[in-house]
Amino acid sequence: MKNPFFTSLSDFAKGRDDKRFSIEEITRYFLSRTESLNASLNVCLSTNPNAINRARQLDARLVRNGAQSPFTGYPVMIKDNFEMEGFPTTCASKILSGYVSRRTATSVGRLLSLGAIVLGKTNLDEFAMGSSTENSAFGPTKNPWNPARVPGGSSGGSAAAVAAGLAPLSLGSDTGGSIRQPAAFCGVLGIKPTYGRISRSGLVAFSSSLDQIGPFAVHASDALEALVAMGGRDPLDMTTDDRDPSEMRRDFQMTEIPGLRIGIPAEMFGEGLDSSIRDRLGELRDSLAGSGSREVAVTLPHSRFGINVYYLLATSEASSNLSRFDGVRYGFRVKEPADLRAMYEETRDRGFGDEVKRRILLGTFALSAGYQEAFYRKARKVQTLIRGDFLQAFEHCDMILTPTSPSPPFAFGEKTGDPLSMYLSDVYTITANLAGLPALSVPVGLDSQGLPVGAHLIGPPWSEGRLLKVADKISSLYPMPLPEVHAGHPAGFREGGLK
């Protein structure tokens, strides 16, 4: 549901500077909406008790100095695998119970330094491992479009937060599709930038060579500004690139749809794709052609091995990254273990959920003596071939269009009994991570059951601005409603805000 105060980041900034509303008023509105809807949707794992105080301070500062940034006072929610000093970070895992962060993620810190207000931390699949938020130790998030359906995952809470109007902007992380698939399922825009665009410092690591941070928003221009704000070099993440993130703004302004070459990989429109999604994408292709872009047939022959490569590489890295959770320095520890070894093993067995254990075991196996060559190293070589396919395709097109997900949002429990079928829901998104490429999901309306459908755009490295410009065009062709999850606004608020 749209909030009664502003439509976009720039409209927020104008309303704030014109004194149409105060920051405190906005903050109270979103917190109170979260409070009233969280019991049914389970979007937030914690809210920020300091948010109102911060809003008041920002209001007072505005009177003296005026706003420095459109983000001053802007409400944001962050996935609960981002660290924020003084706040709990759970990663939706029992093993981090009681843990309070001692630092703030660079991405979050950059938004805070511009004056953004973090309202709360959102639900996820435990350690960002999953495609439905059903792997959360704190129960699943409900899809705001249909509470019997999953919101996608792993950033399901952040996607649902924007869809349900609990915040106009949220942050997620994407290792194999964890921003884009929930964006598609919840009918909002979500972008995973190029690997190296945004610092991962302070994001709890799952698969360090694949993880990237990105925003969820309703408007492409808001996602763009969030990327510019968070992007750029960070000495705390040596994989960040030196490029000036404002290049995305320039590319956004300069990109034109007429003449744009859109690559269509036949592999990603074939068997296994839900017909309702194929139909929506077909309409989109016609509309884009009608706007002057040109379709180019491309081929990504190794993309069908994406899932295979991903579940070897991501699990291998996870098995190493998650070895730090051992019950020694923070979080959960079993009571009265027999000895040190038992303390490690029992803490980890009881602290981690099933999917996390499955992935640790798989990754440990793929790296173990005797199997590393056939599994881990082979996967790294096929990853090279997947990257090569994209480089070749981008010689003939400016970006590639695919569906985001092969199916509409599925029902709770539908895939939890069969891990492999859950993995296959990332079949179209996973290769962008393996190739380090920017990719986004933008809504293209609803399917025959009234559930959101997403279109997926993948671009060459550093092309986020261009991708977002096309997403902006798609949004104008398919104006997306937000679901009516709640009749009326929380008590105490009137349409149009307090005058």
Next chain:
Amino acid sequence: MNLSRSDVLHVARLSALALSEAEVARMTSELSAILNYVEGLATVDISGVAEAGESLAPTPLAPDTPAASLSTEGALAGAPDRSGAFFQVPRILEEGR
């Protein structure tokens, strides 16, 4: 490939996970199913292909500049058990052994 019960127990030990009997049985079948799927990679010809990232320069290292870091109290703030300025864990060496 199908994993045996002893394969799973071996990997669980390497992973520092004390799986229950029920978990061992379930993981044996689930991991076997996943491995049978990912083994589809065997059909890809990778002769002459380099591992991803191999041709790139290694990730640069940050300059080694001393700076303030977490205080002892800060580091210990979340400790499940502590003794003075140390994290406390179960005894490793028994007296008289």
